[in-house]
Amino acid sequence: MPPFAEYEHFDALGLAELVRTRQVAPLDLVEAAIARIEARNPQINAVIHIMFNQARQTAQGDRPDGPFCGVPFLVKDLLALVAGAPTASGTRLLKQWTPAVDSELVRRWKAAGLIIVGKTNTPEFGLTPYTEPALFGPTRNPYDLTLTAGGSSGGSGAAVAARLTPLASGGDGGGSIRVPASVNGVFGLKPTRGRTPTGPVYSELWEGCAIEHALTRSVRDSAALLDATAGADVGAPYAAPPQAGPFLAEVGRAPGRLRIAYTTHALIGGDEPPVDPVCVRGLEATGKLLEGLGHEVVEAAPQYDYAELAMAFMTMIAGQTRNDIRDTAALVGKRPARGDFELLTWMLGLLGDAFTAADYVHATRVFGMTARVIGAFFTTHDVLLTPTLPRPPFAIGALQPTPAEHRLLSTLATLRAARLLTALDLVRPLAMKTFGYIRYLAPFNVTGQPAMSVPLHWTDAGLPVGMHFVGRFGDEATLFRLAGQLEQVQPWAGRAPAIAQ
Numbered sequence: 001m002p003p004f005a006e007y008e009h010f011d012a013l014g015l016a017e018l019v020r021t022r023q024v025a026p027l028d029l030v031e032a033a034i035a036r037i038e039a040r041n042p043q044i045n046a047v048i049h050i051m052f053n054q055a056r057q058t059a060q061g062d063r064p065d066g067p068f069c070g071v072p073f074l075v076k077d078l079l080a081l082v083a084g085a086p087t088a089s090g091t092r093l094l095k096q097w098t099p100a101v102d103s104e105l106v107r108r109w110k111a112a113g114l115i116i117v118g119k120t121n122t123p124e125f126g127l128t129p130y131t132e133p134a135l136f137g138p139t140r141n142p143y144d145l146t147l148t149a150g151g152s153s154g155g156s157g158a159a160v161a162a163r164l165t166p167l168a169s170g171g172d173g174g175g176s177i178r179v180p181a182s183v184n185g186v187f188g189l190k191p192t193r194g195r196t197p198t199g200p201v202y203s204e205l206w207e208g209c210a211i212e213h214a215l216t217r218s219v220r221d222s223a224a225l226l227d228a229t230a231g232a233d234v235g236a237p238y239a240a241p242p243q244a245g246p247f248l249a250e251v252g253r254a255p256g257r258l259r260i261a262y263t264t265h266a267l268i269g270g271d272e273p274p275v276d277p278v279c280v281r282g283l284e285a286t287g288k289l290l291e292g293l294g295h296e297v298v299e300a301a302p303q304y305d306y307a308e309l310a311m312a313f314m315t316m317i318a319g320q321t322r323n324d325i326r327d328t329a330a331l332v333g334k335r336p337a338r339g340d341f342e343l344l345t346w347m348l349g350l351l352g353d354a355f356t357a358a359d360y361v362h363a364t365r366v367f368g369m370t371a372r373v374i375g376a377f378f379t380t381h382d383v384l385l386t387p388t389l390p391r392p393p394f395a396i397g398a399l400q401p402t403p404a405e406h407r408l409l410s411t412l413a414t415l416r417a418a419r420l421l422t423a424l425d426l427v428r429p430l431a432m433k434t435f436g437y438i439r440y441l442a443p444f445n446v447t448g449q450p451a452m453s454v455p456l457h458w459t460d461a462g463l464p465v466g467m468h469f470v471g472r473f474g475d476e477a478t479l480f481r482l483a484g485q486l487e488q489v490q491p492w493a494g495r496a497p498a499i500a501q
Contacts, residue, residue, distance in 0.1 A: 007029065007036070011217050011221050012166040012224075015029055015070070016067060016069050016070060016113065020069060024070075025059070026115065027056065029115075030055045030056055030058075030059040032072075034117065036164050040164060043140065044142055044158045044162055045136070045140060045155075046139050046159040048077060048118075048121045048136045051118050055116060058115045063113060064113050065113065068228070071113065071166065072166075074117060074156060075120065076120050076168070077090065077120060078126045079126075080105055081106060083098075083099060083101050088136075090124040090125060091125060091135065091345070093331075093334075093340050093341075094328060101201070103199070103200070104198075105197050105198075108228060109169070109225075111228070112225070117165065120139075120153070121136050121139045121154060121155030123152050128151050129151045129437050129438055130151045130396070131153075132400070140396065141184060142161045143161070143184070146395055147463070150179040150180035151179060153170030153176050153177055153180045153188075154180045155168075156169060156215050157184035160215050161184035161185055161186055161496075161497060161500070163500040166221065167214050167216040167217070167225065169212060170214055171213075173206045173445055174209065174313070174435075174442040177190050177213060177214075178452070179441070181466055182388035182389050182453045182468075183464060183466075184215075185464030187218065187452070187487075188453045188466075189213055189222050189479065190445070190451050192211075192240040192448060193208050194208075194236065194238045194239045194240040195211065195476070197229070197232060198211075199233040199235055199236065200235070203237055206316065206317070206445075207364060208237075208238075209316070209442075209445035209446060211448075220251045220484070222480075223246075223248045223250065227246050227247050227248055241474035243477065245477075250477045250480040250481050251483070251484035255481035255485055257294050257296065258290075258296070258482065259380070260287075260295050260385055262283060262299055264283060264386065266439035267301065267439055267442075267443045268306055268313065268439055270436065273436060275387065276392060278392055279387040279392065279465055281457070283386070283467065286467045289486070289490065290385070297385075298381075304373045305366075309366060309370050309443065310434075311366075312364075313363070313442055315360060316367075317348060321349050325341060325345070343413060347409050347413055350412070350416060370447065371447040375447065378449075378473075382472070382478060383479070383482065385468065385469055386468045387440060392463050392464075399437065449470055449471060449472065450470070450474075450475065452468070452479050453467070458495070
């Protein structure tokens with residue numbers, strides 16, 4: 001029998017309460033997490049770096065008496081720097097690189113009492129909505145090992161679903177918390193821009209589109225963790241509006257009667273491929289559930305140029321990727337070379353070279369005007385509801401380039417001919433295709449609004465399908481109230497993949 005067999009029956013706050021009341025010791029929880037990582041991770045490949053010895057030492061030493069005292073935790077291997085632990089970011093050049101300092105967010109996780117037991121898999125630089133890096137191999141969905149665990153926080157999503165730890169960190173620059181939350185059947189909140197710290201190594205992430213938080217099994221764990229980490233750090237470029245009170249207190253509070261808009265139309269790029277009927281049924285069922293709870297549900301969506309936003313987002317990512325390639329190579333003391341990076345990463349970097357400074361500035365202006373339109377939409381609606389994704393979990397490799405596309409990209413990469421893509425206006429259709437999968441998510445990275453994926457629907461085959469809720473800027477409180485209400489009337493905690501049963 002594995003250590004502390006009841007480990008999976010508790011969320012993180014529940015485990016911390018057992019530690020606080022001396023029913024279990026932190027070492028018991030760490031050993032329980034280690035046993036499950038050793039038994040289950042070989043099947044799903046969620047954890048790519050273990051920190052078991054450090055975790056055992058921390059569990060037996062003096063620890064902060066925070067809200068998560070003694071609870072095992074996994075950290076996504078991107079952005080969040082853990083002093084002395086490798087931070088590869090899914091890329092070959094950084095496989096052995098170790099930072100000398102903790103990120104401020106990592107410091108706050110530790111101060112909350114969390115014990116880091118390892119780091120989770122991510123695509124190279126977190127660029128794709130699936131986790132299939134060449135360096136570490138694909139992370140597999142615990143509900144079906146042939147399917148994706150999503151991305152870019154796929155390792156964290158799979159780990160939480162498989163009950164390796166009750167919560168794990170994630171970052172979201174275009175849906176990277178909410179995608180894996182949906183396909184793994186867990187709760188994932190992207191906070192308001194500026195809510196959690198980015199220093200001391202980073203400042204603004206992806207023009208403010210990216211922010212870190214976590215994937216959790218319960219709503220209250222997400223709220224309590226955000227309470228523990230919220231607030232600007234020294235030198236922050238901006239901060240989220242102050243919260244009125246603890247987010248944890250919002251979880252059990254009635255949300256009142258909300259005016260909730262819903263749509264299945266794409267909010268970036270286009271409507272191809274069509275939304276899968278199972279996602280439409282999930283949206284319809286969620287709308288009826290909300291109406292039954294007393295909310296007003298209306299069909300509506302903000303109106304702006306969805307194709308232009310896709311092109312602007314592609315421009316921003318390409319520029320950021322080019323800089324990441326340059327900075328990564330400089331960090332290890334070499335010049336960037338094609339063989340050091342995956343093909344898609346390298347091509348994005350070449351596109352970053354092909355775009356002009358004026359192109360990049362135009363993209364940021366499109367971001368600003370889109371934020372104005374969406375902000376105005378939320379003056380008359382409290383929440384926007386969409387499917388999290390336009391399709392249920394898909395097969396590993398399904399979103400990778402086809403052999404023909406791979407040959408074309410390889411040729412262009414060899415010739416350094418990314419300018420041909422822009423000159424022939426081939427980037428626009430590429431952007432439309434690229435953002436088809438995250439059509440409901442990326443706009444709210446642009447606006448900085450809080451958004452969450454809630455595991456409310458399941459396919460006939462038992463695969464999770466998340467529902468996506470967006471709130472006003474700075475208003476995580478309403479989302480936590482609504483999520484707590486939904487969790488109470490349609491609980492998901494009892495659902496677990498066979499690997500965790």
